Amino acid sequence: MASEARGFTLEWALYTVIFIVVSSVILGYLAQSIARVFKLSKAEQRKVFWGFTFAGPWIVGFLIFVLGPALASFYYSFTDYKLGEEIKWIGLDNYRRLLLSEGRQGRQFNTSMLNSFYYALLGVPLQISAALAMAILLNKDIRGIRIFRMIFYMPVILAGGPAILLAWRYMLASNGGFVNEAMRKLADTFFVFDYLYRLFIYLMEAFNGFYIGIMRGDPLGPLKYTMPAFIATLLLLALARGEWSKGKRVLAWRGAQLIGIAISFWLVAKGLTRQPINPAWIWAGGGVALASILALAYHNRREVLYVQIATLISVVAVAGLALDHADFELAGSEAWRYLIPLAAVGAAVGASLAGRWTRPKVAALWAVTGLFGLIVLASLAPDQFDRGRLEILTRYLTFGSTIKHKADLDYLQTTYPAWLASAVWFYGLAVASLLGVALLDTHYPRARRAVVTGALVFFALITAGSLLDGWRYFDAFLDVARAAGKPNYHFALFHEAVAEFPDKTRVPLWMNSELWSKPSLILITMWSSGTGMLIFLAALKGVPRALYEAAEVDGASAIQRFFRITLPMISPAMFYNVVIGMIAALQTFESIYILQTPLTRDSLSSAAFLLYSRTFTELRIGEGAAMSWILVAIILTLTILQFRYSRSWVHYES
Amino acid sequence: MKRVLIFALVLVMSILAVVPSAAPSPAEARQDKVLEIYITGLTEDTMAWFNDVAFPAFEADHPGVTCEILTGGWGDFDVTVAGWITTSEGPDIIYLGSEYAATYGDLLMDLDSYFAEWADWEQYLPAAVDTVTYDGHIRGLPLLMSPRPIFYRSDLMVGEAPLTFADALEFAKANTIIEDNAAKQWAFMDIGNDLFDAQEFIAYIWSAGGELYNEDGTSAFDSPEVAEAMQYMYDRRRIMRPTEDTAGLPPIEGTALESGMVISGIFPMWAVPATSDPIWDNVAIEPYPAGENGAPLIQVFIDWLSVPAYAQDPELAVEFLKFIGSQDNAIALKDVAGFTPTRQDAWEQIKATDPVWSKLLDVTVEYGRAFSDIRASAELRPLIFEQMTLYLTDQQSLEDTQQMLKEEYDYILEENGYLD
Missing domain, CATH: 1.10.287 (Helix Hairpins)
Structure with missing residues (x-):
């Protein structure tokens, strides 16, 4: 046989x-x-x-x-395909649900993506810092250094194994675990450490409690304007300080580009996946594309061609989608609301492709872009600014409040946000300001200074005003919860965490609490950052000693030598570790699979973990496929952006 | 060189075309048949029993048939089985957990006609037969069962084992010790070594007198019985974890029952000491407490062998099921692997020789309810995790949680074709 x-x-x-x-x-x-x-x-x-x-x-x-x-x-990914059932074409439904957080699937995807970003944005820098610190230590010329290197690298081989992850589970046990016991002993011995330890618990729980509130989709109220205003304030502050330089023009331009890309993603997700498509988004998308083409026209010919081709493909795709999902007759008047903007965008981009870049051509296309902007404003602004929405600007600029019914839970939960303008407008204003500053450059210095100062004051006031009003908003929720004698309705874990400073008995509940599950995972990842350490070590070995010697002769301190010589010289290794670390963080899976419990499952779940669950446990193949393509798009975009912006901080010897 | 290569290719293809087809006749096909059986989580002893005892016996009765066992862990179970079902290419018999009948549904073969004349069915626990039935048709054979009662350390506990939610809360107060914001002793622990699990939540809904579904098939998560079960779980949690920052028990080495830190808990038999251990003199086996209008119960998990719809030779697969499900083999599997048989005529020897198993089987017959007919279970479980976490950790009120569970589960049921 x-x-x-x-x-x-x-x-x-x-x-x-x-x-x-x-x-x-x-x-x-x-x-x-x-x-x-x-x-x-x-x-x-x-x-x-x-x-x-x-x-x-x-x-x-x-x-x-x-x-x-x-x-x-x-x-x-465009079908409703459950294993064993008929495959049904549903167009962009999967993408719409996931990107717009519709229903349970969308909500869980949103949570998982935010978890993944947490791992990427907090975990990767910490992992890289740990790897670099270890590499610097192991770069010393001391006896037995090879044994130390082996010891530090060993976690890489062991880290992914279930046995090690379970060992971590024991070490991180809230009661009697090695980590907490060691911390408690130190705290009992040194009173300063005790205070710092409790401060650490307080800050970590407050931060994670707030992050979980955002993940749950609890209304942020006025705070949703704080982030765009704060980002704009920081950028404008950097532009306002000292003399104007080429570096500042690049900063303004890059800032506008990055925020613009983020808004475009949001607009694409919101606009293109809506059925039927709102024609205003087509005008808006066309305007953004044309502005990008014009801004790039004199600087980067190759990139401008990419944008032109991408825009034309988008026009064709949107036309196809609009016709596929449209609930209107092609011959009816409704059809023209879609076909006119599509034709206009297509024609404008087509015109940009024809002939050389001349001043009249650029001027004409800027005029067309302005026209598109006006059409968008005309179609969207009335809805955004009616019913007193414009007054939020005046309120924040004078530190007033926009909350009208503090004791009404329904008002706070649902009505209040509906009265306010979308945060996208603030991001849009930030892009406009930065773009204006970049374009005015050295040509119109007075106008540039006026724009920088005006925008800085505006955004600083909005930041402070919305922050203050956000405080009132959070307080109102807390008052309602107290009055009702019920659990907190809003940012519950955050309120719980900041209610009082931890006493001596408090310990981090690493694997048992939503507040600590993500930090636990990051801690384990940091422990196994030996691969990054090896790459840094190789890079450190390649830094010529002569550079340090010359700097020492010039009187540079150790810190100056680190920031002025070491970091620039190992920047290619840093770049490699950032790219690889970011991709790995967005694909975190095994450790979550092993460490999750019923109570921490949602707070740990990454996009890759949810993708697995939906596809192989719940057998929703179509939705799982859509998730994987969204993840591909995000990873690809982040990687391209990292490569694109690496030129300004990565230095190659050649 | 190129011509030589092409010539060689043409020659090989011509030879292959001329060679007569090797397609076997149906009789020959049975002669060469390899019967593949997928079973999850087998020990080496059990593998040896299958390979050295069971398979040779079956092969002797079925000349030309070779039995092969495929094994894997629960970790990659979903992926593995989904892959086979998707490609319609895989083993002839697949081992499934308790709630999988509804998950795979019609992707599993209807075996009614094959089992119609089989008299042994009468010996199987009705709850076990329910578990392997989907849409009124039998989809496989119950292989083993795992009753999950509550085990009490009678030598350590204060008071009697409770049979109502109210008594269970009093029991929790009397048997829990919290010092310095950390647990020293817990009155209760669930199967996940903590204070909440989705399966346990469903058990309390049943013991409160509730059901998961209304008569019209919609979700019954908005019922007063569900509210009672939720309130009980919340109150019990607050006794054993007064605030959400209270640390749980220290890591337990060995089984929780032996640790002395856990007074009672829901455990499967593989997570408790061997029944020959003297500790069993001080362990009581009781059902879950009940709500005001409910009755105590014990949740029973049935693992079973199914025949996928793609199986080429279902007749042979069913013959194997009947063979492995025979009384002799059921007893042998209990001896070798510690499987609890699902057929009652295999219990006599067990009850005669093992007082712990005897008690367990008695309470299972009296209080047992199979964990089955859980519709769209794969999607229900994460929903329960999500919503109950919010409720138990004071992030959402009971009413809002019930409403969310009801709305979301109705949507899931509709999406999966359970509702019109």
Whole structure:
């Protein structure tokens, strides 16, 4: 019987080999035919044939095992496909639900994405700092350094293993775990440490409690304006200080670009996935694209071409989607509301592609962009500013309150936010200010200074005003909860955490509380940052000693030498670690799978973990596929952005 | 060189084309049949029993058939089974957990006709038969059961084992010790080594007299019985963890029952000491407490062998199920692997030789309710985790939690075709 099974396996192996050989030869012939079309010489054609024939096995494998499944997954992402049931085409429904946090699936995806960003934005810098600190320590020339290196690297080999993760579970046990016991002993011995330890618990719980409130989608009220206003204030403050320079122009331009990209993503998610599509988003998207094309026109020809092509593809895609989902007759008047902006955007971008960049052409396209902006304002602004919405600006500028019914829970939970303008307007104003400053540059210094100062005062007042009003808003919720004698309705864990300073008995509940589950995971990740350490160590070895010696002669301190020599010289290694760390953080899976409990499952769940659960446990293949493509888009965008902006801080010797 | 290569290819393909097809006749197919059986979490002894005892016996009765066992862990169970079901390519028999009948539904074969004349069905616990039934049709054979009662350390506990929610709260107060904001002793622990689990929540809904579904098939999460079960779980939590920053018990080495820090708990038999351990002289086995209008119960989990719809030879697969489910093999599996048989005529020897198992089987017969007919269970579990976490940690009121559970579960039921 065993020999029969072996024969069966050999038979299949033979067929597989034949298939690979035949398909490789066919591939070689195809390549040769193409070479013939391009009129390559006979010798070149032969080279092409043999080259592709021998590369054939890999290419065939790639097509069958990578490209094929990827295309199938892309198709499934537009379907309602549950295992064992009929596949139904539902267009962008999966994407809309996930991106707009609709229903349970959308809510959980939103939570998981915010968890993933937490790991990426807090975990990666901490992991890199730990790796760099270890590398600097291990770069010392002391006896037995190789043994230390081995010890520090060992967690990388062990970290992913379930046994080690379970050991961490024991070490992080809230009661009797090694970490808490050690901390308690130190706190009992040194009173300063005791105070710092309790302060650490207080701050961590307050921060995580607030973050969980955001994850749950608790209304932020006035605080939703604080973030855009604060970001704009910081950027403008940096621009206002000292003399104007090229670096500042780049900062203004980069700031506008990054915020603009973030808004565009939001607009695309909100606008394109809505059915039927709001024509205002088409005008807005076209305006943003045209502005980007014009801003790039004189600086980067290659990038401008990418934007032009991407915009035209978007126009065609949106037209297809609009017609696919439209609940209007093509011949009816409704159709023109969609077709006109699409045609206008297509025509403007087409015009930008024609001929050379001349002053009249640029001026005409800026005028068209302005027109698009006016159309967007005309269609969206009345809805945004009616019913006294504009008054929030005047209220915040004078530190007044916008809350009208402090004791009404329904008002606080639902009505209040509906009265306010979207935070996108503040992000938009920030982009406009920064773009204005970048364009005015050295050409109109007075106007530039006026814009910087005016915008700085405006955004600083909005930051302070919205922060103050946010405080009142949170207080109102707390008062309602107290009066009702019920659990907190709003940022419950945050209120709980800041209610009183921790007493001596308090310990971090690492694996048992939502407040501590994410920090626990980051702690474990930091422990296993040996790979990053090795890369830093290699980079540190490559920094010429002469540079340090020269700096020492010039009187540079150790800190100055670190920031002025070490960091710039190891920046390529830093860049590599950031990119790889960010991708790994967004794909966190194994540790969550092992460490989660019923109470911490949601607070730990990453996008990759949710994707797994939805696809393989709940068998929702279509939605799982959509999640994976969103994750791909996010990882790809972040990686491209990192590469794009690395030029300003990564220094290569060449 | 190129011509030589092409010539060689043409030659090989011509030979393959000329060679007569090796497709076997149906009789020959059975002769060469390899029956693949997937079972999760087997010990080495159990694997050895299957390979050395059970398979040779079955193969002797079915000449030409070879049995092969595939095994894996619960960790990759969902992915593995989903892969087979998606591709319709996999083992002929698949081992499934208690709630999977509704998950895979019609993707599993209807075996009514194959089992129609099988007299042994009468020996199986009705709860076990319910577990393997979906849409009124039998989808497999119950292989083993895992009753999960509450075990009490009678030598350590203060008071009697409670049979009502009110008494259970008093019991929790009397048997819990909290010092310096950390637990020293807990009156109760659930299967997840903490104070909340989705399966346990469902058990308390049942013991409160409630159900998961209304008569029209919609979710009954808005019922007063569900509210009573939730309130009980919340109150019990607040006794054992007065605030959410109270630290739980220190890590337990060995089983919780032996630790002396846990007075009672819901555990499967593989998470308690061996029944020969003297500790059992001081352990009481009791059902879950009940609500005002409910009755105490014990949750019973049934693991079973299913035949997927893609199976090429269901007749042979069912023959194997009947073989492995025979009285002799049920007893043998209990001896080798510690499986609790689901057929009652296999219990005599167990009851005669093991007083702990005897007591366990008695209370299971009296109070047992199978963990089955949990519709869209894979989606219900995360929903319960999400909403109950909010409620138990003071982030959401009881009413809001009930409303969310009801609305979301109705949506899930509708999406999965359980509601019109």
